[in-house]
Amino acid sequence: MALSAKEKLFQNILTHYADHTAGFTAQDCADFMQVNRSVISHYLNRLCDDGKLQKDNTRPVRFFVRQAEALSQPRSTLVSKNSDAFSQLIGAEGSLAEIVSLCRSAVDYPTHGLPVLLSGESGVGKSHLASLIWQYAVERGVISGDKPFIELNCADYANNPELLSATLFGYTRGAFTGADREKRGAFDEADGGFLFLDEVHRLSAENQEKLFLFMDKGYFYRLGDNRTRHPAALRFIFATTENIDTVLLNTFRRRIPVRVALPNYISRPLTERIAQVSHFLHAEAASLRRDIHLDTQLMHQLVMSPVRGNIGELKNQIKVMAASAWSDQRQSPFITLHTPRPSGEVLVIPAREKLAGLDTAALLPKAMRDDVILREFCHSGNILLLNRKMEQLLTTIHGILDQEALYSGYLWQNTMHAINELEGLTGIECGQELRKAIWLCLIQALHVEHNADEVNELLAVTEYVSCKARLLAETCVNLLVKHVADRPLPILLPLLSCALNKPAGDDDAIQGVIVSHGRSTASSIAGVANQLTGGYYFKAFDMPYSTSTREIIDLLIAHLAALKPGAGLIILVDMGSLKEIYEEIKLHLHGELLVINNVSTAMALDIAGKIQHQLPMEEIIESVKGAYEPETRYYAGILPGNKIIISCISGEGISRKLKDILSRYLAREEIDIVTMEYDDLKWKIARDDPALNGTRLIITTTDLEAGYIPLLSVEQLIKEKTQVLRRDYFTDLLMEDSLEPMVEEVVKLFTVEGVASRLNFLNPVIIIDEVESVIKQYEAFYKIHFESYLRINLFMHIALMIERVMVNTGMRHRDDAALTLEQQAFVAVNDTFFQALNRKYHLAVPLTEVLMIYEIMEPWIATEAV
Known part of the structure; x- marks a missing residue:
């Protein structure tokens, strides 16, 4: 209707x-x-x-x-002003708002608009913005929908200015050699629409002059004809990666009134970077028709790492990651993207649903600002009312608010990490409503800029909050900046002071501080004490190892301003001059002061309990005298490592063979290799027998729990990566570069044992040596080293294949199969590797058998090497 x-x-x-x-x-x-x-x-x-x-x-x-009436309207009504071509540009209502406003103004300017010059690093989105300007012009009706957007990259003609001139303006017949007919140029094609000249700094001075003359006169001349004027009505967009003051003529530059500089990727706000990454991931999920399960560690890497090619390169990186994962996970119902060391936390990027479900908080516009709600909250501290009103405001923006989407996503997860750390550090329990309140305050701070006057206004109405709540809020803000934001968020301090006022409780008569050198020593001790006592009794300061006593004193003096006037103070430090600390601090403190060094967890827990029970300072002082003397006892330790034990469940025979192999590669003569019956070893481990003292490593054919002694199974030895084996088991035990040949001997040993039980007439020892020669030729040709379990597979398969072929039972069911180019190349070189075996055993290996070897090796060999 x-x-x-x-x-x-x-x-x-x-x-x-x-x-x-x-x-x-x-x-x-x-x-x-x-x-x-x-x-x-x-x-x-x-x-x-x-x-x-x-x-x-x-x-x-x-x-x-x-x-x-305003609140009853859905978002589609309220933001229709911005529901134009630019609404699809991430940051249009954020960091790019002024740029978008200039672009709108350039299009809307009467008659033919204004020329626009876009500058910025490669990949920041200049071409995309140019196309949006054209779309906006069509939407506004300033050009008709059938008028074109012509794009020309001047760098393609940088070495041939005459060709560029011909491409721009067209040429007449005979204008140059080969010009056998008149040809229209880009100016003709763009007539009535837009001409986008990228890399405009590559224009020669002469072509720049031709351009600004056209901008003045409204007509141009074709190459080869200086008499016939050709009028055209077109709008210009220029783009460059260079400093326009040094690469463009002043006369040309003056004719471009609208100039916008696009920021690089890493300087964009965090929320916009998240939205950009999310957008590209969603595009890949839709293209592959699979949900993408993204590890949060990879999301962090994509969002926080500078990208040389900016947004363009970021898009390519995500596309390559998705393509690679798709190739490996084609049969999976979803695609998993992660770093080599995934965090285990996953974000789901849906293939079909709209992207808003991934990170609603990263996509909110500035329209969510409402200072009245914030002021009311700072007056009342009512987090339930804050949550309801903020959700109502978001409903105004989004229409029907998806609660699940609002309280999920990358930003939400990182915020929960920060709050969890706050709980662990301060002992304050943050319930679900408090977590929501902190989250809603954070997304307000991330999306809306607040100046110093606005922050001070809110601070002025929060005078009722306790000093402890302010300290809690300060800690919380620091954690949120660390985990979530990439810039200071001053508006959070008054908001979170109010949110945390009730959980913090009243100020204590005595305040506690722990100062310790190390990355997290003070935080760890304070966290344990605060958690076990269920309150925020100790503020932690983690200091670099190079921090002097003077610097600690300055820090503590600055901290005194946050304490309740007249409150007592207990300072626990790890080292430093107590006298110097006491004398300096006492001059700035109006309450009682107690300083104790050699801080420990037990000391902090004991004093936190006394503060909790509101004991007076005199009683605390009396109770701590002599209470924290260290207790010393001596216990004989384990002898220095000088022994390796080998034990095999199948008997001494295999143990002795393993000992022979290992002894050839030992780097230290004083290391003894001892073989031991399997049951005897289990008995000694169970009783912590002194005979095990000095054992550096136990090697067995089966898994066994060996307590404090490192134990390596033969399966691990064969399958584990060499760098892990060297780091975790063989440090300082083997000669340099001897681990791989030792493992190869172990593989060969267990291959001989396995093959011997399955061969009918060939000598397993001889055939394994011969097969090893073939495998090494494969490795040399493809320039790779096969992992141990693949070597065992090849040893077994090729040895048994030779025996099958010798008795004419070789497989032939695929001898007539059509081959791929890779298979053809493999078959061609395979005969070379089998020459010696073919001569010795008079073999003619069927094509089917060759293809089976190829399929075993296929995942390991690079097709480009074939």
């Missing part, structure tokens, strides 16, 4: 003024509706009668949208 004139007016008012506290006049509406002011006044008064608007008695009369 078509809207009435009154309803259309109201919808436009909601678009322009729903969140304006200053109101609007009839003339304001007449301007954007392009309707006579008296008609507008009539409709405005009727809307007041309907209860949708209210007005004051000023001159001119100002009208206001009733809040209930």
Whole structure:
């Protein structure tokens, strides 16, 4: 049903003024509706009668949208002003808002608009923004939809300015050798539309002059004809990666009034980087028709790491990662993307649903700002009311608010990590509603800039909060900046002081501080004490090892300003001059002071309990005298390592063979290799027998729990990566570069044992040596080293294949199969590797058998090497 004139007016008012506290006049509406002011006044008064608007008695009369009406409107109504081509640009209402505003102005400027120059590093999105400017112009009706957007990269013609001139302006017949007919140029093609010249700094001075002459006159000449004028009406967008002051002529530069510089990727706000990464991931998920399960560690890497090629390169990186994962996980119902050391936490990027479910908080516009809600909260500290009103505000923006989407995603997960760390550090329990309140305050701070005056105004109305709550809030803000944000968020301090005021409780008569050198020593001790006592009794300061006593004193003096006036202070330090600390601090403290060094967890826990029970300082001092003397006892330890034990469940025979192999590669003569019966070893381990003292390593054919002694099974020895084996088991035990040959001998040993039980007539020892020669030729040809378990597979398969072929039972069911190029190449070189075996055993290896060897090796060999 078509809207009435009154309803259309109201919808436009909601678009322009729903969140304006200053109101609007009839003339304001007449301007954007392009309707006579008296008609507008009539409709405005009727809307007041309907209860949708209210007005004051000023001159001119100002009208206001009733809040209930504004809140009842879905987001699609409220943001229709920005629902244009630029609304798809991430950051259009954030860091790029001024740029978008300039671009809109350039398009809307009367007659033919204004030329626009886009500058910025490669990959920041200049081409994308240029195409959006054209789309916006079509939407606004300043150009018709059939008018083109012509893009030309001047760098393609940098070494041939004449060719570029011909491409831009066209040429006449005979203008140059080969010009056998007249040809139109880019100016003709773009007539009525837009011409986008990328890398404009590669234009020669002569072509720059031709351009600005056209911008002045409105016509141009074709190459080879200086008489015939060719008029054209086109709009220009230029782009460059260079400093325009040094690469463009002044006369040309002066004719481009609108210049915008696009920021590089890493300087964009965190929320926009998250939205950008999310957008590209969602595009890949949709393209592959699979949900993507993204490890949060990889998300952090994509969001926080500088990208040389900016957004363009970021898009390519994500596409390559997705393509690689798709190749390996084609049969999986979803695609998993992760780093080599995944965190285990996963974000799900849906293939079909809209992206908003991934990180709603990263995609919110500036329209979510509401200072009234924040001021009311700072007055009341009511987190339930804050949560309800903030969710109501978000409903205003998004229409129907997806609660699950709001409280999920990368930002939400990182915020929960910060709150978990806050709980562990301070002993304060943060329930679900408090977590929501902290989260909603954070996304307000991330999306809306607040100046110093606004922050101070909120601080002024939070004087009722306790000093402990302010300290808690300060700690929480620091953790949120560490885990979530990449910039200071000063507005959070007053907001979180109010949110944490009730959980913090009243200020204690005595405050506690722990100062210790090390990355997290003080935090760990304070965290244990605070958690076990269930309160925030110790503030932790982790100091670098190079910090002097003087610097510690300055830190503590600065901290005194945050304490309740007149409160006592207990300072626990790990080292430093107690006298110097006491004398300096006492001058700035109006309460009692106790300083104790050699801080420990037990000491902090004991004193936290005394503060919790509100013991006076005198009683605490008396109770701690002599209470923390160290207790010393000596116990004989394990002898220095000088022994390796080998034990095999199948008997001494294999143990002795393993000992022979290992002894050839030992780096230290004083290391003894001892073989031991398996049951005997289990008995000694169970009883912690002294005979095991000095054991550096136990090697067995089966897994066994060996307590404090490192134990390596033969399966691990064969399958584990060499760097892990060297680091965890063989440090300082083997000669340099001897681990791989030792493992190869072990592989060969166990291959001989396995093959011997399956061969009918070939000598296993001889055939294994011969097969090893073939395998080494494969490795040399493909320039790789096969992992141990693959070597065992090849040893077994090729040895048994030779025996099959010798008795004419070789497999042939694929001898007539069509081969891929890779298979053809493998078959061609395979005969070379088998020459010696073919001569000795008179073999003719069937194609099917060759293909089976290829399939075993296929995942390991690079096809480009074939």
